[in-house]
């Protein structure tokens with residue numbers, strides 16, 4: 001008798017694990033997609049998954065729904081570990097009513113989100129859903145809003161990561177949109193507020209789902225997504241890698257990993273990184289990887305606004321967020337897109353106590369009507385604001401240009417930079433020497449000899465880090481080859497930094 005009951009439990013579990021049945025599982029596989037449970041298995045450490053609400057069913061009785069009550073109601077939820085550290089997870093099951101969100105499906109997600117906040121662990125959401133459960137109407141909309149409210153409350157408390165592995169449309173996109181990171185899978189995932197058919201009817205634009213909201217669109221054009229991967233397996237492996245960089249919540253420090261790289265490592269090649277000609281670009285990523293432990297760099301938004309680079313490295317095993325101008329693209333100018341990208345990254349680091357390393361080679365803000373009409377003033381201010389409000393340790397290295405307002409913005413001393421270093425090749429000035437000369441010696445314009453002499457004067461005076469160093473705006477001029485050692489020691493000295501901003505309900509960052 002007892003044995004029968006135990007046996008029955010196993011049978012029920014087997015039924016639940018089948019979701020919408022073998023045929024639909026096969027069809028999911030046929031599209032190159034894994035099932036909700038297979039994804040969880042790849043995301044979490046082996047055998048670490050503990051499920052909640054495996055037997056939960058929907059309560060809908062309209063449209064004959066009472067006759068179909070699959071266990072789990074289209075979402076698998078629970079917790080487990082990633083390299084031994086706890087995370088909560090939900091994974092939508094497309095084989096059950098297309099992963100659509102019902103009232104009870106939402107309750108399951110809300111339950112693990114509440115636990116995540118209470119217990120201080122990240123939430124990872126795997127999205128693969130046809131949106132609101134059409135048979136449930138407003139009950140489903142209410143369910144979405146309950147999830148949205150929790151995304152908002154959890155923001156800045158625990159890291160939230162969204163992985164889009166199928167359709168994600170309509171208002172459903174707004175839950176991922178409020179999480180910290182969104183990753184997509186190429187060719188099998190898409191996100192849009194209104195689909196291609198509605199677009200065609202309303203604006204007469206003909207566009208495929210892929211063009212409208214595929215991984216390429218969102219990582220290159222809209223910046224909605226932070227990364228795109230070739231398939232489910234790669235995407236989940238990369239999420240595991242990201243989680244290793246992050247603290248579990250805003251009261252804990254990021255994890256310290258063992259490292260096998262000498263913090264004092266000297267990189268002679270950095271002494272010749274800066275080309276002779278100040279207008280020749282070089283790859284700032286080379287500096288990032290040469291400074292990082294084991295050359296390991298986890299880039300965020302790699303394909304968007306490439307004139308600025310954002311991502312995570314470790315120094316002496318500790319996570320550091322990196323923001324760096326990239327002279328290879330638009331000469332490393334700041335513009336609307338790069339300011340928004342970097343500002344969001346800086347704010348993420350600040351919420352989760354991740355120190356920030358800023359590498360500067362910036363000739364200024366990008367000029368032009370499209371920038372001004374697009375509101376570069378407000379968008380540039382986002383980055384300025386984000387750096388200025390951040391209280392985490394901030395270490396800055398100016399490698400070459402730091403001109404104008406962009407000098408101030410890029411984690412300067414004046415925005416509470418803790419260590420502001422410059423290489424001897426740094427040029428800290430209001431603008432480039434030629435432009436400056438043409439303004440202050442306008443009367444001599446046309447006399448090339450005179451202009452050249454004035455330009456040289458200006459260069460001699462300002463195209464160096466020493467004027468700033470004389471004032472203490474630069475703490476120390478350092479040898480490029482010793483950057484890793486100087487920066488690691490700087491962060492080590494800042495581990496107990498305490499800085500708090502005045503009490504306020506919240507700030508009013510220029511959104």
Ligand code: HXC
Nearest residue numbers: 097098100129130131132133134141144167169170171172
């Ligand atoms: C209930 C749904 C569903 C939904 C899909 N299904 N979407 N059931 N509610 N929203 C079911 C289908 O009936 C089908 O059931 C199974 O899931 C698979 O769907 P298919 O259409 O066969 O799959 P596919 O061809 O891959 O197309 C996937 C799809 C399409 C693009 C997602 O199903 C679709 O367009 N669905 C409707 C999307 C939608 O309009 N949702 C509401 C958007 S409004 P069987 O039994 O045949 O397997 C919204 C608002 C959110 O979401 C509001 C937040 C505030």
